[in-house]
Amino acid sequence: MDSVLPFLQDLRKHNDRAWFEANRARYTSAQVAFNRMVEQLIPAIASFDGRVRNLTAAQCTYRIYRDLRFSPDKTPYKTHFGAYICPGGKNSGYAGYYFHLEPSDSNRMGNSLIACGLYCPDKIVLQSVREEITDNGAAFEASVRQAEAHGFVWDGQPPLKKIPQGFPADTPYGDYLKRKDFCLFMPIPGHLRDTRQLLDFCLDGFRSAEPFNSILNRAVAYAYEP
Numbered sequence: 583m584d585s586v587l588p589f590l591q592d593l594r595k596h597n598d599r600a601w602f603e604a605n606r607a608r609y610t611s612a613q614v615a616f617n618r619m620v621e622q623l624i625p626a627i628a629s630f631d632g633r634v635r636n637l638t639a640a641q642c643t644y645r646i647y648r649d650l651r652f653s654p655d656k657t658p659y660k661t662h663f664g665a666y667i668c669p670g671g672k673n674s675g676y677a678g679y680y681f682h683l684e685p686s687d688s689n690r691m692g693n694s695l696i697a698c699g700l701y702c703p704d705k706i707v708l709q710s711v712r713e714e715i716t717d718n719g720a721a722f723e724a725s726v727r728q729a730e731a732h733g734f735v736w737d738g739q740p741p742l743k744k745i746p747q748g749f750p751a752d753t754p755y756g757d758y759l760k761r762k763d764f765c766l767f768m769p770i771p772g773h774l775r776d777t778r779q780l781l782d783f784c785l786d787g788f789r790s791a792e793p794f795n796s797i798l799n800r801a802v803a804y805a806y807e808p
Contacts, residue, residue, distance in 0.1 A: 583616075583619070583777060584615075585611045586612040586615050586663065587683065589605070589609060589612040590661055590662065590684065593661050594686075594687070595687075597661065602658070612663070613646075616643070616663040616665075617639040619681075619777060619781065620639040622781055623681060624638075624642070626781070626785050627679055630789050631679075631792050631796070633668075633799070634668065634679075637667060641671035641672065642666055642668075642671060642672050643665045644664045644666075646659050661684060662682055662684035663682075663683045663684075664680065664681065666679070667679045675703070675802060676799050677764070677794075677802060678698070678795065679698050679784075679791070681696055682696070682697070691771065691774060692772075693769075696770065697765055697768070698729065698766050698767075698791035699763070700764045700765065701763050701765050702739070703802075706805045707801065707802050707806075708763075710804050710805035711764060712749060712759050714798075714801040715759060716750070716755070718797070721793075721797060722755070722794075723758070724793070725791075725793035726758075726766070728794070729790050729791040729793075731790070732768070732790035732791075733787065734767065734787065734790070735766065737767040738761065738765040739761075741757070741761045741762065745760060770783065770784075771783070
């Protein structure tokens, strides 16, 4: 990641088109290095979650160009690289494994993180996930506990104040039913210094979250059935 993090740190300070064009060769080098990491992650994740087998980096990575149409922030470029490895690729709507590199001026890894789960699912998917939790709450809670034991914590939108209508008010899994999305994340430690260490860290975390994603994807598949 030696070419990725310094480039992103400098882009934080010079987020304009003139600087970017003058440093396009650095961007290309950083993009190639990040994509190479993603190309290693995909088959490694597939060894314990075969649903992502045969994906390409292009199916999982995001453009660095920001969508400015509805944003008051007109800086043209993201200051991170991100990849979402999930069945069918990043736009499929399935739960998966997210890898995010974003340094800061004071910390080599800055806001870099890994994450898993579903962010802002469609209404039919959200309903299906809540039904899955109602029917198989013990297994879902066990999958959360396994991921949390490896360092994952909850993220996402603020939950509802009450259990949604149509679900049992006395369920022991009410806190899960109140959620609007199902995301767990873990910061990447700042001391990681090379690609091998980073790869091992990501895979250890992602492996612990496979049961969590598996349950969510069962609900997603059910929601999308004809």
